[in-house]
Amino acid sequence: MNDSFPSPTQPPEAPGEASSINWSADAPRGGKAVMNRILKEGAQAPLFFAQTLIASLRDVGYNHTTSALCEHVDNAIQAGASEIRVYFRQSGKKGDYSTDAAVYDNGSGMAPSVLKVATAFGGSTTFNNRRGIGRFGMGMKTAALSMSPVLELYSWQERGMYYNMTLDVDAIGRERSNLVTLPDPTLVNELKDEVASLFYRPMSVPKDVSEQKLLELEGGRELFTALGDSGTIVYMPNCDRLTSAKAQTLVDHAMKEMARVYRRAIGAGLKLYVNNRLVEAFDPTYSMSHARHVRFLEGVPTKLSRLVVSKKFNIPVSEISTNSAPVTIKIYRLPIEEWTPLPRKTLHNDLRVFDRLTVSMLRNDREVFAGELVELTTRHSVTSWYRIQIDFPGELDEAFGVAANKQGVRMKTHVMAAIKEAIGGDVTTLNDELKQWQSKEAAAREAAKPSPSEIMASQADPFQAKQLAPLTAEEQAQLDANLRGLAVTLRRDDESEEQAFKRVKSSNYIMVFRHDQYWPFYHVDHKFGRVILTINTAHPFFTELYEPIRKINVAGQAGSDPEDPSTQTNLGSGGGPIVALELLLLSLARAQSVLGGGGEDARQLLDTLRREWSEVYRVQLTASS
Numbered sequence: 001m002n003d004s005f006p007s008p009t010q011p012p013e014a015p016g017e018a019s020s021i022n023w024s025a026d027a028p029r030g031g032k033a034v035m036n037r038i039l040k041e042g043a044q045a046p047l048f049f050a051q052t053l054i055a056s057l058r059d060v061g062y063n064h065t066t067s068a069l070c071e072h073v074d075n076a077i078q079a080g081a082s083e084i085r086v087y088f089r090q091s092g093k094k095g096d097y098s099t100d101a102a103v104y105d106n107g108s109g110m111a112p113s114v115l116k117v118a119t120a121f122g123g124s125t126t127f128n129n130r131r132g133i134g135r136f137g138m139g140m141k142t143a144a145l146s147m148s149p150v151l152e153l154y155s156w157q158e159r160g161m162y163y164n165m166t167l168d169v170d171a172i173g174r175e176r177s178n179l180v181t182l183p184d185p186t187l188v189n190e191l192k193d194e195v196a197s198l199f200y201r202p203m204s205v206p207k208d209v210s211e212q213k214l215l216e217l218e219g220g221r222e223l224f225t226a227l228g229d230s231g232t233i234v235y236m237p238n239c240d241r242l243t244s245a246k247a248q249t250l251v252d253h254a255m256k257e258m259a260r261v262y263r264r265a266i267g268a269g270l271k272l273y274v275n276n277r278l279v280e281a282f283d284p285t286y287s288m289s290h291a292r293h294v295r296f297l298e299g300v301p302t303k304l305s306r307l308v309v310s311k312k313f314n315i316p317v318s319e320i321s322t323n324s325a326p327v328t329i330k331i332y333r334l335p336i337e338e339w340t341p342l343p344r345k346t347l348h349n350d351l352r353v354f355d356r357l358t359v360s361m362l363r364n365d366r367e368v369f370a371g372e373l374v375e376l377t378t379r380h381s382v383t384s385w386y387r388i389q390i391d392f393p394g395e396l397d398e399a400f401g402v403a404a405n406k407q408g409v410r411m412k413t414h415v416m417a418a419i420k421e422a423i424g425g426d427v428t429t430l431n432d433e434l435k436q437w438q439s440k441e442a443a444a445r446e447a448a449k450p451s452p453s454e455i456m457a458s459q460a461d462p463f464q465a466k467q468l469a470p471l472t473a474e475e476q477a478q479l480d481a482n483l484r485g486l487a488v489t490l491r492r493d494d495e496s497e498e499q500a501f502k503r504v505k506s507s508n509y510i511m512v513f514r515h516d517q518y519w520p521f522y523h524v525d526h527k528f529g530r531v532i533l534t535i536n537t538a539h540p541f542f543t544e545l546y547e548p549i550r551k552i553n554v555a556g557q558a559g560s561d562p563e564d565p566s567t568q569t570n571l572g573s574g575g576g577p578i579v580a581l582e583l584l585l586l587s588l589a590r591a592q593s594v595l596g597g598g599g600e601d602a603r604q605l606l607d608t609l610r611r612e613w614s615e616v617y618r619v620q621l622t623a624s625s
Contacts, residue, residue, distance in 0.1 A: 072143060313326070549578055
């Protein structure tokens with residue numbers, strides 16, 4: 001119920017009365033005392049109610065636990081860390097797990113005064129500096145408290161001299177002071193065991209301890225020596241708001257996401273660990289030579305994508321501003337020709353080609369968005385085979401709609417318009433190129449073998465009421481020679497001239513495919529007793545009807561994925577809807593061949609009908625898109 005209105009079961013109270021505070025039973029008691037004092041005694045009201053604000057900030061909202069932890073990794077990178085370790089320590093029994101989380105880095109650390117400021121909400125020595133990753137001095141606190149009610153910070157700039165600050169939501173909630181202040185940092189010469197043990201005891205995940213690379217403590221090396229001359233530890237005990245109850249799931253997700261988000265930092269030498277397992281850079285553009293995908297392509301000649309477009313231009317910081325900042329856009333084409341034949345596991349699980357990471361946006365070299373952007377690319381199976389990478393600086397945060405927690409983008413209209421103007425034509429060209437290749441592959445038949453629809457149409461010919469025009473005596477005498485010449489023009493990939501001749505000779509119906517923006521959606525020829533139907537893969541008929549029906553047919557075959565060419569069997573195999581559609585087209589071609597035998601006028605009329613029908617159909621299919 002809205003707190004602005006009294007409960008219907010209770011009479012309204014006079015303004016200012018303590019009983020008008022309708023807080024929940026678990027609300028901060030200290031905050032309620034402060035509120036009563038202000039309402040009853042007219043005490044000065046603080047700009048922020050610390051007791052309720054800190055509790056409210058626990059619900060600031062992160063997409064998942066990994067995105068919250070990334071706030072700490074961001075701070076570590078900004079502090080110049082060369083090594084960062086993320087921990088999920090889980091104990092207890094199933095259904096009653098207790099999970100602690102922590103992030104360690106060997107960056108520059110913080111002096112006591114800086115640590116105190118950094119613990120305050122909004123406290124930052126680089127506030128609104130857009131050249132780095134962070135901006136507002138909020139992320140470390142909100143991220144930690146979104147996971148745990150307690151945040152413990154340890155930072156040092158001298159070996160073994162740790163300064164500690166702690167934020168405890170419950171303890172602050174009990175404070176009865178109008179102004180809640182932070183104490184000075186506490187100096188400790190030794191980390192408490194529950195924190196120290198993170199570094200010298202293996203985690204429960206991964207279960208194979210040999211996969212874990214702990215801090216080097218061999219040879220009697222002390223922990224304070226291994227932790228280095230400077231650094232920071234963010235410790236979040238007894239996490240009560242995690243996206244998964246299982247440490248294995250938390251670890252796997254953090255490994256996967258951070259590998260992509262921090263790929264450039266990792267490529268530049270950052271060592272990032274999750275539960276002592278080294279994170280390997282994952283590059284969704286497949287352009288980094290040292291990214292993880294390369295090791296799954298042993299024996300494949302082309303291991304990297306190809307840069308096809310690179311453009312740099314300025315975008316206004318707002319629609320009404322004369323100030324602008326540079327944006328760099330690169331488009332990469334994946335080697336579809338060489339990668340399509342790879343095993344399904346390699347494409348899906350190892351390379352992750354079909355994870356729909358078509359567009360990647362990086363702010364100051366840190367990824368803030370990865371996914372589909374159909375307003376720019378449209379939605380089609382070919383979009384899995386190219387990538388768009390957009391780099392922009394912090395000056396464009398408002399234009400790209402980057403929130404303080406760096407979770408995604410919400411681009412302003414002028415930004416999308418500028419990007420479309422810059423690369424829209426390039427994207428369309430690449431889409432058409434890949435569709436043409438995919439259509440060619442989809443249309444491929446087994447060499448020297450007619451398709452089921454071609455065979456069925458030939459078998460039905462003797463039962464047709466009207467027969468096709470017979471061959472002339474001269475054509476009959478030269479049939480083999482004529483068919484050999486025809487076979488050369490209709491030869492398929494991986495088919496010899498002799499195989500093509502045998503196929504053309506064995507069937508009265510032949511389907512071929514052509515990609516031509518200016519052709520109608522089909523064409524008919526009747527040569528040497530053969531009805532030749534050409535389907536135009538550039539016409540929307542193919543992409544809107546023929547191709548979807550083909551995918552339905554493929555999807556009905558065990559183990560096939562209609563969006564994944566690596567699982568698709570030869571077109572038309574097994575019958576089904578695609579054969580029915582092809583027979584529809586072949587019957588049209590046959591009827592046109594019979595009627596066209598009436599003379600030149602009939603042929604011209606049918607040709608005009610075909611072109612007009614094709615254009616009307618094209619407009620109907622595309623007018624609303």
